[in-house]
Amino acid sequence: MTEQLTTDGRVRRGDRTRRVVLARAVDLASVEGLDGLSIGRLATDLEISKSGLIAHFGSKEGLQLATIRAARAIFVHTIIEPTLERPPGMDRLRGLLDAWLAYSSDRRFPGGCFFAxxxxxxxxxxxxxxxxxxxxxxxxLGLIAETIAGAQEIGEITPDVDPVQLAYEVDSYLDSANLRSLLGRTGVYAQAERAVRDRLAAVAT
Structure with missing residues (x-):
């Protein structure tokens, strides 16, 4: 029993350490890039032993891949899960795109969209x-296209629209706003929101 408790405690401490490291890693990588990540840098920043971090991630590439997975989990929790609570249709599509703009403009990651x-x-x-x-x-992109197709199925988007093409178009507005906001441009999120709204209005039934 004592051995089991000791093992469980060690696992919990390891999980906490991993979460702390990855929280720092996603913020750092969003600003300085994945190449800016290193086990030595994070060990110094967080005052954790380098050998302990190597035990968690094994290599720089292992750390980078774990950071990507952590960023994906944040993205899903911030944008996708709340939007999927809405009923299928145009409202869900608008909610999905608006949530992305909020995620970028609110700087959920300090460097804007982590994945961009x-x-x-x-x-x-x-x-x-x-x-x-x-x-x-x-x-x-597949989720956007699937959401567009769902709106078509219930008659809220015209049937002649190609969901994959429309997904590509509206996503380009999001990426443009994210990049130009980082270059110091103002008003770009409002411009992107208007572009999305106008594009969707053009295909609405």
């Missing part, structure tokens, strides 16, 4: 990190 930053950094660099980012991008 990381994807620009790794787009031309084949490997496990790029594959993970590409998979998440596919998930996001």
């Amino acid at each position: 930053r990381a994807s620009h950094e790794y787009a031309a660099r084949p490997g496990a990190v790029r594959d993970a980012l590409a998979g998440i991008d596919d998930e996001w």
Whole structure:
């Protein structure tokens, strides 16, 4: 029994350490990029032993992949889960896109959208990190397209619209606002919101 309690306590401490490290890692990577992450840097920032972090993540790439997974979990919790509580249709679609704009403009990550930053950094660099980012991008665009198709099924979007194409278009408005906000432009989120609203109005029944 004593051995079990000791083991359970060690596991809990390990989980807490991992959460603390990844919370710092996602914020840091959103500003400085995934290349800015290193086990040594995080060990120093958080006053944790380097050997302890190596035991958790194994390598820099392992740390980067864990950071991407942690950022994805935050993204899902912040944007997707609340939106999926809405009934299918145009309201859910607008909610999904509005939630993304709020997530970027409210700086859920200090550097804006974590995935925009990381994807620009790794787009031309084949490997496990790029594959993970590409998979998440596919998930996001797929969800928008699926939501558009759901609105079509209940007659709120015209049947001649290609959900994949429309998803690409509205997502481009989001990415544009995120990038230009980081360049110091003002009013870009309002512009993106208007662009999304006008585009959806053009395809609404």
